[in-house]
Amino acid sequence: MINISEVLETNKMILEENLDVRTITMGISLLDCADSSLAKTCDGVRRKLERFAKNLVRTGDEIGREFGVPVVNKRISVTPVAVVGAACCRRSADFVRLAKALDRSAKELGVNFIGGYSAVVSKGMTPADEMLIRSIPDAMAATERVCSSVNVGSTKTGIDMDAVRLMGEIVKETAAKTKSRDSIGCAKLVVLCNAPDDNPFMAGAFHGVTEGDAVINVGVSGPGVVNYVLKSTCRGESFETLCETVKRTAFKITRVGQLVAQEASRRLGVPFGIIDLSLAPTPAVGDSVADILKEIGLEHPGAPGTTAALALLNDQVKKGGVMASSYVGGLSGAFIPVSEDQGMIDAVNAGALTIEKLEAMTCVCSVGLDMIAVPGDTPASSISGIIADEAAIGMVNQKTTAVRIIPVAGKREGENVEFGGLLGHAPVMKVSRFSCEKFIARRGRIPAPIHSFKN
Amino acid sequence: MDKAIITVVGKDTVGIIAKTSAYLARNAINILDISQTVVGGYFNMMMIVDASACDRPFDAIARGLSKLGAGMGLEIRCQKSEIFEKMHRV
Numbered sequence: 114m115i116n117i118s119e120v121l122e123t124n125k126m127i128l129e130e131n132l133d134v135r136t137i138t139m140g141i142s143l144l145d146c147a148d149s150s151l152a153k154t155c156d157g158v159r160r161k162l163e164r165f166a167k168n169l170v171r172t173g174d175e176i177g178r179e180f181g182v183p184v185v186n187k188r189i190s191v192t193p194v195a196v197v198g199a200a201c202c203r204r205s206a207d208f209v210r211l212a213k214a215l216d217r218s219a220k221e222l223g224v225n226f227i228g229g230y231s232a233v234v235s236k237g238m239t240p241a242d243e244m245l246i247r248s249i250p251d252a253m254a255a256t257e258r259v260c261s262s263v264n265v266g267s268t269k270t271g272i273d274m275d276a277v278r279l280m281g282e283i284v285k286e287t288a289a290k291t292k293s294r295d296s297i298g299c300a301k302l303v304v305l306c307n308a309p310d311d312n313p314f315m316a317g318a319f320h321g322v323t324e325g326d327a328v329i330n331v332g333v334s335g336p337g338v339v340n341y342v343l344k345s346t347c348r349g350e351s352f353e354t355l356c357e358t359v360k361r362t363a364f365k366i367t368r369v370g371q372l373v374a375q376e377a378s379r380r381l382g383v384p385f386g387i388i389d390l391s392l393a394p395t396p397a398v399g400d401s402v403a404d405i406l407k408e409i410g411l412e413h414p415g416a417p418g419t420t421a422a423l424a425l426l427n428d429q430v431k432k433g434g435v436m437a438s439s440y441v442g443g444l445s446g447a448f449i450p451v452s453e454d455q456g457m458i459d460a461v462n463a464g465a466l467t468i469e470k471l472e473a474m475t476c477v478c479s480v481g482l483d484m485i486a487v488p489g490d491t492p493a494s495s496i497s498g499i500i501a502d503e504a505a506i507g508m509v510n511q512k513t514t515a516v517r518i519i520p521v522a523g524k525r526e527g528e529n530v531e532f533g534g535l536l537g538h539a540p541v542m543k544v545s546r547f548s549c550e551k552f553i554a555r556r557g558r559i560p561a562p563i564h565s566f567k568n
Numbered sequence: 569m570d571k572a573i574i575t576v577v578g579k580d581t582v583g584i585i586a587k588t589s590a591y592l593a594r595n596a597i598n599i600l601d602i603s604q605t606v607v608g609g610y611f612n613m614m615m616i617v618d619a620s621a622c623d624r625p626f627d628a629i630a631r632g633l634s635k636l637g638a639g640m641g642l643e644i645r646c647q648k649s650e651i652f653e654k655m656h657r658v
Contacts, residue, residue, distance in 0.1 A: 114601065114616065115573065115616070115649065115652045115653060115656065116603070117603045117604070117605055117612065117614040118605075119652055119655075119656040120573055120575060120614050120652050121575070121605075121607065121612060121614075122656075123651060123652055123655055123656075124575060124645065175627070178626075178627055178630065179626050179627070179630070179647070179648050180647055180648050180650070180651040181645055181646075181647035181651065182651060365655045365656070368654040368655045369651060369654065369655055371654065372650055372651060372654045436658075
């Protein structure tokens with residue numbers, strides 16, 4: 114039988130250490146909504162989303178109240194819209210109409226984000242893919258809750274450099290179109306390599322075509338819990354003790370996610386898909402992955418040893434998590450967004466953390482260069498270069514990588530931007546002033562890497 | 569609703585158990601186990617209860633207990649027991 118100290122421990126995690134279930138994301142296939150008429154497609158999308166997700170928010174809140182653990186976000190991911198709209202969209206503006214339809218549904222259903230305004234173009238772009246990509250700036254400016262992602266490469270296909278070049282321009286254009294709100298459109302746009310089909314976390318969530326009709330994926334969180342345990346039991350201890358403690362804590366956190374996922378699946382009548390093990394920070398004090406790195410022994414993230422500490426943390430979280438759930442997927446690792454993690458913001462302000470060091474960190478953790486504000490006059494080719502670098506790391510290391518970068522229109526290095534809410538605030542970071550324009554101007558793709566001679 | 573865990577946290581005062589158990593009795597909720605401890609000067613009590621005979625929704629009971637606690641300057645939480653079992657048992 115459960116004893117009082119276990120009960121108090123759980124409640125302390127929830128009440129004092131920010132343990133929560135970060136998101137219940139319902140993946141919904143829209144493949145059967147595709148029609149040659151745009152109006153019919155929009156209508157079909159609305160009806161299908163309503164049919165599956167009308168009780169999502171209420172159920173999520175109910176589960177949260179019954180177990181006494183906050184279920185922070187209830188979200189939806191859909192089939193990449195480039196596929197859904199291929200038959201009915203003749204121009205970019207048609208895709209924007211689909212984006213608006215998704216936004217309306219999200220508001221009606223009460224979900225705070227809907228992901229899947231996406232194109233998967235790892236090897237090449239169809240005309241519909243390209244139209245959707247070109248519509249992203251307008252779609253992000255015209256909608257509030259729609260998240261967009263573009264997968265530009267994979268380990269099996271290589272990197273579509275035409276898409277990388279285009280995305281540099283699209284990111285800039287999206288920043289310009291949402292200039293009045295600190296270029297917030299870019300906070301809802303992510304460029305991925307090896308994007309998973311079952312990721313519950315925004316902005317990169319979409320319901321891949323390999324998935325069933327509908328599925329419940331859950332993202333857990335809990336950096337505050339890990340940090341607290343390390344602080345209270347692991348100072349000066351050996352790596353073995355450190356690893357054991359992180360693993361044990363990740364197990365506990367993940368079990369809560371597993372319970373909530375199974376309960377949500379049962380109550381909504383939608384199959385359970387996966388648990389995403391990611392440690393996801395928020396701007397709240399005490400909910401920071403950077404603080405864990407500091408507790409492990411770094412003055413600031415970015416100090417020598419950061420990559421090793423992060424690799425260790427990421428691996429132990431996975432080892433503890435896979436013991437707690439049989440179905441693990443999504444991004445599963447430690448997130449290191451800058452604007453959403455107070456410890457990362459502090460590290461940038463202290464001069465400890467640069468984009469180049471962040472890039473090194475992404476080699477050993479999910480997911481990539483995330484929520485990084487850069488000067489508004491950064492050339493599109495440099496943004497493409499940064500995307501290409503991240504995609505190359507993902508491609509060669511068989512992992513998911515991503516870039517969510519915000520070239521804040523009108524802002525310079527050292528200034529601050531405020532996105533608000535979960536998206537946080539960030540100092541504008543320095544980008545290398547050296548050009549990669551001629552590299553990015555080349556046409557075609559980078560071939561898939563060799564899968565032998567690992568060095 | 570079947571098994572639930574009720575926790576009471578706050579400054580010790582007369583009648584905490586009496587009032588809480590009277591509320592549970594009124595709602596046909598059976599107390600299976602009670603344990604208590606003092607952590608950092610605060611009174612901590614845990615009850616394991618069986619609510620299978622209770623016909624009110626879980627939410628209503630949890631809210632009722634929370635209100636009862638507020639009246640005594642205490643925090644009373646009522647949670648389904650699975651969250652603790654899943655977290656602490658392999």
